[in-house]
Amino acid sequence: MMEPQQITPISIGEVVTKAEQAKKDGNRLVQIGCTKIGDDFEILYVFDKDYKLTNYRITVKQADEIPSISGVYFGAFVYENEIHDLYGIHVTGINIDFKGTFYKTAIKHPFSVTIVKEDDSCQNK
Amino acid sequence: MSKQITIPFGPQHPVLPEPLHLDLVLEDEKVVDVIPTIGYVHRGLEKLVEKREYTEYVFIAERICGICSHIHGQTYVQGIEQIMGLEIPERAQYLRTIWSEYSRMHSHLLWLGLFADSMGFESVFMNSWRLREHILDDLEATTGGRVIQGVCKVGGVRKDISPEKLDEMVKGLRGIEHELQALMNVFLHDSSMQHRLKGIGVLSNDDAYYLGAVGPTARGSGIAIDLRETGYAAYGKINFKPVVEPDGDCYARCAVRAKELFTSIDIIEQCVKKIPDGPVDMKVTGAPDGEFLSRAEQPRGEVIHYIKGNGKKNLVRHRVRTPTFTNIPPLVTLLKGCELADVPVIVLSIDPCIGCAER
Secondary structure: OOOOOOEEEOOHHHHHHHHHHHHHOOOEEEEEEEEEEOOEEEEEEEEEEOOEEEEEEEEEOOOOEEEOOOOOOHHHHHHHHHHHHHHOOEEEOOOOOOOOOOOOOOOOOHHHOOOOOOOOOOOOO | OOOEEEEEEOOOOOOOOOOOEEEEEEEOOEEEEEEEEOOOOOOOHHHHHHOOOOOOOHHHHHOOOOOOHHHHHHHHHHHHHHHHOOOOOHHHHHHHHHHHHHHHHHHHHHHHHHHHHHOOOHHHHHHHHHHHHHHHHHHHHHHOOOOOOOOEEOOEEOOOOOHHHHHHHHHHHHHHHHHHHHHHHHHHHOHHHHHHHOOOOOOOHHHHHHOOOOHHHHHOOOOOOOHHHHOOOOHHHOOOOOOOOOOOOHHHHHHHHHHHHHHHHHHHHHHHHHOOOOOOEOOOOOOOEEEEEEEEEEOOEEEEEEEEEEOOOOOOEEEEEOHHHHHHHHHHHHHOOOEHHHHHHHHHHOOOOHHHHHO
16 A cells, blocks of 8 residues: 555645745645536645655635746646636636647536536445 | 747647647747647546546546556556555556556657657667567567556456466567667667767756656656655565666657666566465455545656545546656757757657647
8 A cells, every 4th residue: 555645725825835835845846636526626736755745735616816836836837727728717827828728628618517427326335 | 139930840740649739939940939739639538537437437547548558547546446445466566567567668669769760760760669569469468458458457457467478478578688788779879879869958957857857858867756666566576776867868868768678677577576376356345435646657757647536436536647748848948949950859858648648
C-alpha cells in the first residue's frame, strides 16, 4: 500500500500565497485539477518535493473568480485554461490566456454537467 | 531589431506524429516567442466515469494512450486498490512491473526511431523499429495485445506468465542486447548525431524543475525524478538507479532514453529472478469510497490518475495528468532562442504524445 495523502482546505484568497510558499519551500507544481461535487467545484492544487505531496483544495461556485498562480509557476497556464474551458470557472491573470479556445468542445463547459445516475448501486456489493 | 514574423508549425507537419500547433515568432531565423495550441483531439475520456462502472473503466483508462496503455491501466487500478485498501497478490505486482518495463522499452525504441527520422537517419529509424518488434512480440505473446494489453484489472492481473516463458523473455532480451548497444552507439557517439543534438534546446536544471518537466525531459536536465523510486508495484524490491544526464540539451534527453533501455532489461531480469509463485488476482467486492492521487512513471514521465469515488459503481471523478501535458510549458521555454531549423528536433526531444495529453 502507498502512503495516505492529506488534502488541506484553503480559501480562494490563500491560493497565491500558498503557491508562493510551496515554491519557496522547493516544491514543483504537479497538477491543478477540478471536480464537480453537486453545485460546487473542488479545485485541487498539488505540489511535490522529494516524492512528498502537498495538496490544497478550494471549493468554489461556477460564478466565482479564482486567481491564477501562473505568476508563481509559469506552467500553471495549461491547467488553468483547462479548468476554464471544461468547467467554466473564470481564472484571472493567466500568463497565457487562451480565452476559452484551449479545448474545442462541442458542448460549452462539458464537465460542469453531471449525468451520473445517483440511484445506481454497485453490482459487486 | 529585425522585423518579427509569426509562422505556424503543426498541427500537420512531417516530423509531428500527433497534432500540436505552435505559433513561432521569429526574428530572422531565431525563435523569440512561442504560443502552443492543443485541443485538436480532446476526447473527454474522463467524462466516461459517469457511464462506466469503475471495474469496466480500466478499459477506457488503457485507451488514453496507444503507447503507454498498460501503465495508464496500472496507475488507474492502483488508485482504486489504494482507496479500497486492497493488498493484491505479490505475483501480480511483479507481472505489472515486467509489463511496465516492456512498455517503456517499446516506447523508447519507437521514439528513438522517430527521433532519428526527424534528423534524416532513415536506417537508424528502421533499425530502432526492427528491435522494437521483438518487444512487441513478447508483449503480444504474454498479454494477447501489441498496443492495448488489457491485462490489468482491479485486484490483480488477468494473465499469468509461465516460468519457462519468463526465462525465455530474459534470454531474448539478453540476445538483442548487443544489437541495442550497437544502435545506441550510433545515437550516443556518431559525430553527425552529436553535431545535430549537442547544445541544442537547452533546458536548465531550475527551469526543468519549476516549469514542471517530468521523465527524460527532467532527467536530461539533471533532475533525478523517477516515480519508480517510490516503490509502487514491485519496484520497491528491485535495485535500480534513475538515469540522469546533466546537460539539458537534446543529446542529454536522447541519452537518458537510450540508457534506460538497459535499465529496463536489468529490472525485468531481477523481476524474473524474484517473482514468487501464487495467484495473480483476488476477489473484489464493494466500490471505492474516497480519493487518491495515483502516480507512476511512464516512458515520458510521471503520470497522475486522480480518482474520487463515493461508494457507488460510478466514480465521481477521474482526472489524468499526463507527462506530455506538463512538459508543454518546458517546451515553450526550450524553443525560445533556438534556430528555426532546430524546432522539429527540439519538439520531438520531449517525446510529445498529444493524444495522451488531451485524453
